Amino acid sequence: MVHMMKLFIDHKAALLQALVAGEGYGLELIDRVKQQTNGAIMLGQGRVYPALRELEQEGLVKSYESDPLPERGGRPRRYYKLTAEGRRAATAQRNAVNGLFQLGWEAR
Amino acid sequence: MYDMLTVMLSLIGAVFAVWQLKRSRNDFVAQRKAAEKLSIWIHKSDVHLQDPSQALSVTSIGTATTPSSTPADPKSNVIFIGYQQSHPDSDHQLGLFQEAAELAKAYRVEAQRLQTKHRTDKVLQVWSAVLPARINNEVLGDYLEDIHQRIAAGQSRRIISLRIVAAVFWTAADTIGYLFKAIGRSKSRN
Numbered sequence: 001m002v003h004m005m006k007l008f009i010d011h012k013a014a015l016l017q018a019l020v021a022g023e024g025y026g027l028e029l030i031d032r033v034k035q036q037t038n039g040a041i042m043l044g045q046g047r048v049y050p051a052l053r054e055l056e057q058e059g060l061v062k063s064y065e066s067d068p069l070p071e072r073g074g075r076p077r078r079y080y081k082l083t084a085e086g087r088r089a090a091t092a093q094r095n096a097v098n099g100l101f102q103l104g105w106e107a108r
Numbered sequence: 109m110y111d112m113l114t115v116m117l118s119l120i121g122a123v124f125a126v127w128q129l130k131r132s133r134n135d136f137v138a139q140r141k142a143a144e145k146l147s148i149w150i151h152k153s154d155v156h157l158q159d160p161s162q163a164l165s166v167t168s169i170g171t172a173t174t175p176s177s178t179p180a181d182p183k184s185n186v187i188f189i190g191y192q193q194s195h196p197d198s199d200h201q202l203g204l205f206q207e208a209a210e211l212a213k214a215y216r217v218e219a220q221r222l223q224t225k226h227r228t229d230k231v232l233q234v235w236s237a238v239l240p241a242r243i244n245n246e247v248l249g250d251y252l253e254d255i256h257q258r259i260a261a262g263q264s265r266r267i268i269s270l271r272i273v274a275a276v277f278w279t280a281a282d283t284i285g286y287l288f289k290a291i292g293r294s295k296s297r298n
Contacts, residue, residue, distance in 0.1 A: 027250040045254075046278035049247050050285055065245065071256050073229055075249035078242075 009041055011051040016082070016090045019061060023081035026052065052080055060086035113284055121235070121280035122273050128231040217262070224268055225259050228252070235276055243283050251275035 018029045018036070029052075030043045055061045062083055065076040082090065232252055236244045255271050 025250065026246065027254055045251070046274070046281065049243075049250075049282055053286075053289075069249075069253075072249040072253050073233065073236075075245045075252070077249065078246040 011043055011047050012055055013093055014041060014043055015051055015055060016060065016086065016093060019080060019082045020090050023079050025077040025079050059083060060089050117284055118277045118280045121276040128234055221259050224265055225256065228255050228268065228272060231272055232275065239279055239283055240286060243279055243286060247279050247282055248275060
C-alpha cells in the first residue's frame with residue numbers, strides 16, 4: 001500500500017487549479033480537490049471562502065449566484081469561474097510547479 | 109486586535125450555537141408532548157389472493173408515540189397493528205408483524221433525521237440573522253447543504269452538532285474578516 005502523505009498547499013493555488021476543470025461553488029471545489037488528489041489535499045471549509053473572495057478581488061475569478069435552493073434553506077449557491085487572466089495565472093502556476101517537481105527527478 | 113475580535117466573536121457564536129441547540133431541543137420536547145395523542149397511521153389492507161373469504165384484513169399498521177416521560181426519544185415509539193382475526197394462518201400473521209416491524213424501524217430512522225434537520229435549520233436560521241447577505245448565502249448555505257447531506261447519509265447527531273458549531277465559528281470569523289476588508293476598502297477610497 002502506498003503511503004499518502006498530507007500535502008500542504010496554498011488554498012488560492014489549489015482553488016485556481018480546481019477551477020481549470022470548470023466552474024464550481026465552494027463545497028464542490030473542496031470536494032473536487034479532495035477527489036483529484038485522493039484525499040492528500042483537503043481544503044478547510046473555513047479558509048476556502050476568504051481565498052475565493054481574494055481571487056475575485058485580484059480579478060482571477062468571477063462569481064455569480066444561482067437560484068435559491070431548498071436544500072440550502074432557500075439560499076442561492078455562489079458559483080466561481082476563471083477569468084482569462086485567471087486561466088493564464090493557473091497555467092503559469094502549473095508550469096512552475098511542474099518545473100519544480102521535474103528538477104528533483106532529472107538530477108537523479 | 110483583529111485576531112482577538114475574531115476569536116471573541118467566534119467564541120460567542122459557538123456558545124450561542126450550543127445554547128440554541130439546547131433551546132430547540134426543549135421546544136421539540138414540548139411539541140412532542142403536545143402531540144403524544146396523535147398517532148401516525150399507515151393504512152394497509154391485506155387480501156388473501158386464493159380465497160378472499162379467508163383473508164386476514166389488516167385494517168391499519170402504524171406507529172405512535174407512547175405517553176412516556178421522554179417523548180423526544182424516538183425509541184419510545186411503538187407499533188400498532190389493527191386487524192380482523194379471521195385467519196388462522198400464523199405464518200401469514202408473522203409476515204405481517206415482520207413487515208410492521210420494518211415499517212417501525214424505517215419510521216424511527218426517518219423521525220430521527222427529520223428531528224435533526226429541523227433543529228439544524230432552526231439554529232442556523234437564527235444565526236443567519238446577524239450575518240451579511242453574502243456570508244449567509246454562500247458560506248452558511250454551503251454548510252447547511254453539507255449538513256443536510258450528512259443527515260441524509262445517517263451520520264450521528266454528535267457529528268452534526270460539531271458541524272453546526274463549526275459553521276457558526278467559521279461564519280463568525282469570516283464575517284469579521286469580510287467587514288474589516290469592506291471598511292478598509294471604503295477608507296482607501298476616501
